[in-house]
């Protein structure tokens with residue numbers, strides 16, 4: 369067999385049943401011959417984003433794969449891979465490469481070198497018979513330990529190279545997991561019992577570790593309120609009495625109230641990464657951390673108590689240890705905590721309900737989100753934001769109740785990423801209503817891949833908040849202040865309803881509040897009939913976001 373067939377057979381063996389791609393790349397046909405559906409994107413960054421969204425909502429148990437040509441294809445995918453790297457998403461990248469006889473010479477783009485800084489692991493395959501070994505290494509990196517993109521650079525002559533069928537042996541990689549040191553778990557539980565106001569901060573490790581059930585059990589047993597990180601949003605149901613919602617750049621008053629008074633913050637499945645879109649932990653509050661990677665401990669914060677192991681297994685250990693120390697009924701001392709959360713939540717909604725129910729024209733983005741939540745089945749929805757104000761405004765108010773009901777992202781936050789994520793999520797979970805919310809600048813970066821969704825019958829709903837500007841890029845923020853005054857540099861134009869229609873999507877422009885709900889219902893029906901949809905909400909530039917920290 370040749371190299372391409374070997375790769376395709378291995379992908380199939382690893383459970384890959386579709387391939388995100390852009391030609392010229394001979395692997396695409398070879399994969400299709402093995403029954404792997406190719407989905408062709410309009411540009412490589414988006415193609416990488418499809419693979420990314422797919423891996424996410426599959427908890428990394430199924431891997432999104434992207435393949436592209438040598439040179440421009442490999443170069444143009446860079447942004448998507450960088451974003452997946454910052455968010456630690458396991459995806460497999462298979463760029464083409466110059467023939468082995470021409471590699472390593474300017475101006476050839478040597479992916480294995482250039483991608484080194486934004487992949488968890490990368491390899492260069494110089495002989496077709498080595499493909500099974502390299503693919504085994506790649507899938508081992510993808511499935512085990514901390515997550516991240518993995519790249520295998522395979523030159524065209526190696527893709528074409530024949531080798532004996534008898535040299536082809538491949539068994540899918542098994543996932544290996546470990547528990548934490550029992551002494552660490554004992555000390556953690558002792559510290560939790562000694563604390564007056566502990567708070568759990570749940571990260572995306574809970575989602576990837578499929579540990580929501582265990583997290584709920586532990587939170588209930590210990591009566592500890594749960595906030596999530598941005599990437600961890602939806603790892604704990606936000607309709608639960610112990611839920612505080614998410615803390616990102618913006619977040620809820622409940623997160624602020626409890627993080628301020630906490631005397632122990634327990635990070636579960638989080639790297640505790642300091643980033644512009646994560647909530648800073650209060651200075652001086654002791655931190656405990658449960659993570660599958662020792663590299664996370666003491667990375668950005670001093671960690672007082674660490675437990676390294678698979679999050680689900682460690683939570684089980686914690687449940688057992690808590691019962692051992694206090695009995696099967698758990699803790700009763702902080703019985704009033706749910707009431708306290710409720711009263712802060714009431715205060716939070718008292719402050720924001722006028723915006724969530726606003727009749728303003730142009731529309732308030734908050735009203736749009738509120739109408740969305742009332743007109744879709746939240747439990748059967750996967751939603752994601754885009755960068756800019758759509759993220760900061762959606763995160764505090766969308767209340768996911770199932771794992772991956774919200775795809776939170778953004779260590780880096782590339783405009784337009786949410787559209788590709790939504791497409792990947794819909795490929796993974798066709799039965800779900802998948803929605804991406806994007807600003808008008810974000811649309812400009814990625815909007816043409818709606819045509820991919822149409823052509824490939826991936827019916828997602830895109831909501832564009834068209835406020836005609838990049839919010840807050842003029843005064844009081846300094847980025848464009850003078851340039852905006854002189855040149856209107858923050859203003860954008862475009863009729864996104866017409867553009868979407870031109871790509872074959874259902875589309876509608878919404879200008880008044882009473883039109884929002886019927887338009888959502890029409891769009892959802894279009895999705896149900898297999899057609900992607902775009903709703904262009906004519907919104908105002910809304911500067912207010914719930915952000916209590918830093919005040």
Ligand SMILES: Cc1ncc(C[n+]2csc(CCOP(=O)(O)OP(=O)(O)O)c2C)c(N)n1
Pocket residue numbers: 755756757758781782783806807808809810811833835837838839
């Ligand atoms: C690729 C990329 N370039 C620049 C930025 C910085 N950035 C963040 S939000 C934003 C403007 C977003 O405007 P829009 O999409 O219209 O959303 P709005 O905030 O107006 O609702 C910019 C330029 C980015 N996130 N990504």
Ligand SMILES: [Mg+2]
Pocket residue numbers: 807808809833834835836837838839
């Ligand atoms: Mg805008």
